[in-house]
Amino acid sequence: xxxxxxxxxxxxxxxxxxxxxxxxxxxxxxxxxxxxxxxxxxxxxxxxxxxxxxxxxxxxxxxxxxxxxxxxxxxxxxxxxxxxxxxxxxxxxxxxxxxxxxxxxxxxxxxxxxxxxxxxxxxxxxxxxxxxxxxxxx
Numbered sequence: 626x627x628x629x630x631x632x633x634x635x636x637x638x639x640x641x642x643x644x645x646x647x648x649x650x651x652x653x654x655x656x657x658x659x660x661x662x663x664x665x666x667x668x669x670x671x672x673x674x675x676x677x678x679x680x681x682x683x684x685x686x687x688x689x690x691x692x693x694x695x696x697x698x699x700x701x702x703x704x705x706x707x708x709x710x711x712x713x714x715x716x717x718x719x720x721x722x723x724x725x726x727x728x729x730x731x732x733x734x735x736x737x738x739x740x741x742x743x744x745x746x747x748x749x750x751x752x753x754x755x756x757x758x759x760x761x762x763x
Contacts, residue, residue: 646707647696648672650722655708655729660701669696711735718742 648654648668657664673692674684691697708729714737716726723739730737744760746752752760 646699646704647693648699648704650716650719650725650729652725652728654704655733660705662701665699665701665704669699672696708733713737716740721745721748 649672653664653668669692673696676683676685712735714726714730714735716723716737716739718741719726719739720742723741726737726739729735744752744762746759746761750759754760
């Protein structure tokens with residue numbers, strides 16, 4: 626079965642796009658009890674300002690540049706629905722979001738997979754191999 630659909634029925638189905646919430650994945654998304662509109666607007670602005678370039682992530686949003694519609698239209702109820710009803714959490718090169726993904730999955734009893742990218746050894750100096758050596762590379 627896939628998402629409660631019998632295998633025989635899957636062959637006849639159209640592909641289903643996964644829900645995608647284009648925000649930084651951080652604990653405030655699922656732990657914030659009062660659903661702060663101020664936090665959501667700040668998070669939208671942060672997410673809209675980040676672009677992936679050949680140099681890596683760069684932050685630059687011009688004052689006259691419109692916020693992308695997929696971010697501008699996000700609402701708390703949609704975010705909460707996506708988080709509560711997702712069947713798996715997948716982190717593809719999640720960088721600094723790795724810990725938040727694992728925390729969310731454990732707290733909400735969701736299966737998860739992480740496909741790592743960088744080790745960020747400067748940000749996580751306490752990460753150690755079983756033999757005690759610091760994690761500096763794969």
